[in-house]
Amino acid sequence: MNPTIKSTDKAAQHILLEQKTFLRRLNSWDWGFALIMTMVAVFSQLHVGHNMDIYEIAILWISCAASILLGWFFKPLRVFIIASVFLAYIGVTFYNGDIAQADRFVLKYFLSSQSAIMWQCASIFLALLCYIAGALLTRKNQAPTNTLLGIASNLTWISALAGFTGLLVRWHESYLLRPDAGHIPVSNLYEVFILFLVITALMYLYYESKFAIQKLGGFVLSFMAVVVIFVLWYSLSREAHAIQPLIPALQSWWMKIHVPANFIGYGAFCMSAMLGIAELLAIRSETAGKKSWLPESQAIEEVMYKAIAVGFLFFTIATILGALWAADAWGRYWSWDPKETWAFIVWLNYAIWLHLRLVAGWRGKVLAWWAVIGLFITAFAFIGVNMFLSGLHSYGEL
Known part of the structure; x- marks a missing residue:
């Protein structure tokens, strides 16, 4: 046998022996994130559990487990999840159980559902402009990336964060408006379009980081910008942003898993x-x-x-x-x-x-x-x- 091939095989076997299982690759930050998400789930059940049936409690804990796994799989998502929950909690705290508090400065301009969603829309347009300008600059300088593309990625993260925070706060607002008819905000076209923008942004950011395709951001964000234009038209012309009670057909826990x-x-x-x-x-x-x-x-x-x-x-x-x-x-x-x-x-x-x-x-x-x-x-x-x-x-x- 060729000694070179034999040594190569041994090296390959040695590398395989050194590879760690998924759980052994997790560090203290990963387990800390899991602990934080578990505490959030416990807090949610203790404070709003009276509004949930057994199926919704199960969905809460499945969502907690899914968030932990996603945070372990795509590390930047840990910061995103914690930041969105934290911002939503601040918004809920400022309401202090009264929807009339929506005129307070922080809520009116930043953390009410509508203001957060408007920040999401603005960030998408800014990100699109930066992606286009950054791509043109790479074409001129023959460089794979540049500062503008980095800014565009950050703005896309901000858009997703603002949109998801807005949805979480909107969920709370629905209970403030109608304590007996509050619901998860995925019940009409306006709400699911916001969810669509959040999901599309996060999926693109994952593939962007994995495959280094920042120059393609302009293509994805251009479609998202079209969706934003529709959302703005739909909101202004049809008052679609107003929170409405669920019709009987949607009063089901199935909606919480089917729509996402x-x-x-x-x-x-x-x-x-x-x-x-x-x-x-x-x-x-x-x-x-x-x-x-x-x-x-x-x-x-x-x-x-x-x-x-x-x-x-x-x-x-x-x-x-x-x-x-x-x-x-x-x-x-x-x-x-x-x-x-x-x-x-x-x-x-x-x-x-x-x-x-x-x-x-x-x-x-x-x-x-x-x-x-x-x-x-x-x-x-x-x-x-x-x-x-x-x-x-x-x-x-x-």
């Missing part, structure tokens, strides 16, 4: 579409033999694939949860309601996309175009059905 899972899928699919546009531009430059300021098309496609895979997983979970909710509410799992039908079309679209990539081995322009077209299919399932069709889900009309 759904919007992880929606956020991933929309982000993948914008990455598809970036890949098409990169392919065009590569085909023409020009040096592109974008990452290589294969690298963009890899991120797009991972986003679709994660989105497909959560969209599948959300569809199953929706069927269980339908059985609980209407006595049947599936009724081919327009919303259900289009959800199935979305699921089938990305199932075929993943099959073609993983089994058939397709790559490149076709899959990029497919992801872009998938955005329109997803958008129609999300909002087009509410605008043009009616059915059992008509409570989501514009």
Whole structure:
């Protein structure tokens, strides 16, 4: 046997022996974060447990465990979660059990749900401008990153923090307005759009840090800016920001798990579409033999694939949860309601996309175009059905 190969095998085995399990890789900061989240869950149950049934208490502790695991998996998320809970607690404290306190300076300009959400919207536009300017600067200087792109990433974090804080405070405000009808803020299009912006920002920030794709931020943030424009129009023209009591169809604990899972899928699919546009531009430059300021098309496609895979997983979970909710509410799992039908079309679209990539081995322009077209299919399932069709889900009309 070749002694070089033998020594290489021994080195590889030695490296494997030195690798630690996931739990052994955790440090004191990780366990400290877990302790903080556990204390938050205990505090929440002790102070608002009277408003929760057994299912909601279970959701509280599952959410606590999920937050801990996410914080261990993506370290920056620990600061985000703690900061958003802390800011929301400050906002709740300033209300002091009275919705009339909303005129206080800190609430009026920073920590009421509406002011926090407005900060979210402003941060998204500022982040978009910095991403575009930073990308143009990298094109000029031929550098992978710069200060402007770093500022853009920080502004995207701020937008997610402000939006999530706003949702948490809005949850409390719903109880202040109607103590017997408070609810989690995912019950109408306005609220789920804010959730969508938070989820999309966090997912993009994860992929940005993992794959060093800061130059693609302008693509993702441009779509988010369009959503912000819609949210602002929807709020001003329809008074959508006003907190309304839940209709009977939504008075269920199923909503607390079905809607967030759904919007992880929606956020991933929309982000993948914008990455598809970036890949098409990169392919065009590569085909023409020009040096592109974008990452290589294969690298963009890899991120797009991972986003679709994660989105497909959560969209599948959300569809199953929706069927269980339908059985609980209407006595049947599936009724081919327009919303259900289009959800199935979305699921089938990305199932075929993943099959073609993983089994058939397709790559490149076709899959990029497919992801872009998938955005329109997803958008129609999300909002087009509410605008043009009616059915059992008509409570989501514009």
